[in-house]
Amino acid sequence: MNQTPQKSNQKTCAVCGTVLSDGALFCPKCGQIALNKMISCANCGAKLKESDVNCPRCGVKLVGKHMPVVSFYSDDNSAGGKGAVPAAPAPASNRPDLYRDAPTVGYFEEAEPQSVPAVALSAQSKAAPPAPKPAKKKTALVLVITFLVLLIIAAVVLLAIFNSEGYRQKRAVEAILNNDVTQAQEYIQNLDNEAVPALTQYLQLTQTKTAFLTPFNQRLNGTNEVLIKSQEDEIYTAAQQFVKEVKAFSNTEYPALLPEQLALQFNQYLNVANGIDGHGLTQEELCDWQMVLMDSVIKNTSETFTMQQMQENIDISQQASNSLNLRVKAVPCLNKKLVDSQSVDLVTCNRSELQGFLSLFQQMNAYVKNEIDFQSKKIQKDVEEQGWLMDDKLSLNKKDPDFRRNIGTVFTPVASRADMQVNANLILFNLYADELGMYLNVIG
Numbered sequence: 488m489n490q491t492p493q494k495s496n497q498k499t500c501a502v503c504g505t506v507l508s509d510g511a512l513f514c515p516k517c518g519q520i521a522l523n524k525m526i527s528c529a530n531c532g533a534k535l536k537e538s539d540v541n542c543p544r545c546g547v548k549l550v551g552k553h554m555p556v557v558s559f560y561s562d563d564n565s566a567g568g569k570g571a572v573p574a575a576p577a578p579a580s581n582r583p584d585l586y587r588d589a590p591t592v593g594y595f596e597e598a599e600p601q602s603v604p605a606v607a608l609s610a611q612s613k614a615a616p617p618a619p620k621p622a623k624k625k626t627a628l629v630l631v632i633t634f635l636v637l638l639i640i641a642a643v644v645l646l647a648i649f650n651s652e653g654y655r656q657k658r659a660v661e662a663i664l665n666n667d668v669t670q671a672q673e674y675i676q677n678l679d680n681e682a683v684p685a686l687t688q689y690l691q692l693t694q695t696k697t698a699f700l701t702p703f704n705q706r707l708n709g710t711n712e713v714l715i716k717s718q719e720d721e722i723y724t725a726a727q728q729f730v731k732e733v734k735a736f737s738n739t740e741y742p743a744l745l746p747e748q749l750a751l752q753f754n755q756y757l758n759v760a761n762g763i764d765g766h767g768l769t770q771e772e773l774c775d776w777q778m779v780l781m782d783s784v785i786k787n788t789s790e791t792f793t794m795q796q797m798q799e800n801i802d803i804s805q806q807a808s809n810s811l812n813l814r815v816k817a818v819p820c821l822n823k824k825l826v827d828s829q830s831v832d833l834v835t836c837n838r839s840e841l842q843g844f845l846s847l848f849q850q851m852n853a854y855v856k857n858e859i860d861f862q863s864k865k866i867q868k869d870v871e872e873q874g875w876l877m878d879d880k881l882s883l884n885k886k887d888p889d890f891r892r893n894i895g896t897v898f899t900p901v902a903s904r905a906d907m908q909v910n911a912n913l914i915l916f917n918l919y920a921d922e923l924g925m926y927l928n929v930i931g
Contacts, residue, residue, distance in 0.1 A: 490668065491756070500516065500517065500519050502514065502517050502519040503516050503517045503519070504698070505517070518726060522644070526542065528542040528545065528547065528549070529545045530542060530545050531544050531545040531547070533545065535549070547615070551606070554656065557583065557806065565927075594678055613718075635855075652678065652679065652680060655674050655677050655678055656674070656678055656686075656746065657678070657746075658674045658676065659671050659674035659675050659686055660686075660746050660748055660749055662674060662931070663686070663689065663690055663693055663749065664748065664749075664752070666691065666693060666697060668693075668694060671686075671690050672690065672902065675687055675690065681744055682744045682745065682746065684741065685741035685742075685744040685745050686743075686745070686749075688736060688739075688741055689736070689741065689745060689749055689753065692729075692732050692733065692736055692753075692756075695725065695729045695732050696729050696756075696927060698728075698729075699726050699728070699729050699920075699923070699927075700924060700927055702718065702721055702722050702725070702926070703722050703725075703726075703860060703920055703924040704924065704928070706718055706722070712836070719913060719916050722916070722920050723916040723919065723920055724914075726919055726920050726923050726924075727919075729760075729923070730760040730764065731824055733753075733756045733757055733760040733913045734757070734760060734761075735751075736753070736858050737757050752915075752930060752931070755926075755930045756927075756930065759922075759923060759926040759927070759930070760923075762922075762926075763919055763922055763923055765816065765916065766817075766922070767814045767817070768814055768914075768915060768918060769809065769845035770814070770908060770911040770912060770915060772807050772810060772811060772909075773807075773811070773907075773910070773911030773914055773915065774904060774907040774908055774911050775803050775804065775806070775807040776804055776807035776808055776811055776851070776855055776911075777804065777851070777855065777901060777907040777910060777911075778800045778803040778804045778807075778907075779800050779801050779803075779804035779805075779859050779862060779899060780804075780854065780855070780858055780892045780894065780901045780907075781800055781860045781892070781907075782797045782800050782801075782858070782862050782889065783799075783890070783892050784890055784902055785797075785884060786883055786902065787886060787887045787890035788887065788890050789882075790882060791880040791881060791882045792880070792881055792882070793877065793878050793879060793880055793881065794866045794869060794870070794875060794876075794877045794878075794879070794881070795877040795878050797862055797865075797866055798827075798866060801862050801863055801866075804855055804859055805859055808852065808855055808856065808859070811848075811852075812852070813874075815848060825926035843866050843917040843921050844914065844918040844921045844922075845919040846897075846917075847897065847898075847913060847914045847917050848914060848918075850894075850897060850898070851894070851898065851910065851914065852896060854894045854895075890902070891906075894910075897913075898910045899913075
């Protein structure tokens with residue numbers, strides 16, 4: 488017996504397929520409105536299937552402006568029955584997106600572009616806002632700010648460098664080497680390390696050097712004349728003071744604390760100071776060298792004299808002369824080189840730079856040699872011609888109690904051992920000052 492299948496009274500959610508209870512207005516699972524969808528032709532209103540491409544009633548193609556219309560209606564078994572007014576829509580937060588949830592039917596064709604009148608285009612173009620101009624001012628402002636930031640950073644970095652201990656010490660060394668006392672003192676005062684006492688004392692040493700070199704170079708460079716007695720005290724005293732301070736400095740811990748450049752320079756000073764004191768010429772020997780000059784003084788001022796006395800003076804001067812000539816040849820500057828393997832290269836010396844010493848030595852040497860020859864010949868002649876013995880007491884017929892042996896305008900006339908000492912000091916002074924001055928000018 489055939490039975491006609493009964494229409495199911497169950498309804499399901501159009502979105503997730505959940506079975507809905509009678510009278511349900513919303514899906515308990517997804518919240519979809521419990522309404523059925525009805526697709527109708529937008530042209531004639533006929534009901535459509537989702538697979539329809541053309542309307543079965545009017546035959547219009549379901550694209551473009553004839554897209555189907557999707558509406559919702561209550562199911563026959565829903566509250567209100569068939570044809571009832573659709574239930575109130577769910578709240579906005581639960582309302583479905585109708586177009587998102589609607590099934591896609593047919594294909595959409597792009598609408599052909601419609602021509603726009605030229606007048607309309609013209610109006611649109613006129614009404615369009617002007618294109619924005621490049622932000623030149625903004626770019627310039629950014630550049631200025633960037634530049635200022637970089638400038639500030641550079642200033643901070645430079646300030647840190649200039650305030651560093653190493654920078655201040657470097658500048659102090661440069662100032663000392665340039666004889667800039669004021670600048671050197673300023674940098675040394677701002678230092679805080681173990682080298683400060685050494686730098687302070689070394690700066691004093693360079694000031695003593697300057698006190699010697701300034702008058703020395705003024706006199707020596709101004710003329711080629713000998714450094715005469717009128718300048719001896721000032722220059723010779725400063726030279727001796729410099730050598731004294733160099734040796735005193737060397738006996739402290741300061742040389743080891745000096746920066747490299749100053750340590751090298753000080754080693755040069757020390758070698759020169761030691762070399763000057765080691766030349767071997769002494770005041771006593773230089774006085775003995777002049778003893779033969781006293782013979783004429785003795786003859787003219789003494790009641791009596793003997794040829795033996797004269798011969799003794801000749802022998803003393805001859806011995807001193809031979810020794811001095813050898814020692815002078817051994818003086819570093821006069822020997823054309825200064826040997827210092829540690830800190831000073833071989834320095835070629837110019838004899839003209841020691842013209843003061845050489846002039847004095849050569850002048851005195853000429854007087855001494857001539858007097859030795861003259862007195863030796865005179866004694867020999869008197870013994871042979873007069874028959875005088877060496878110990879005979881002799882005297883001149885005419886005496887001059889104030890007689891002095893004049894030996895030129897540079898040296899002091901000799902009348903006593905004290906006068907010979909003055910002349911010896913003048914020679915030593917020129918050797919000492921010339922040698923020291925020449926080397927200090929080379930070293931700096």
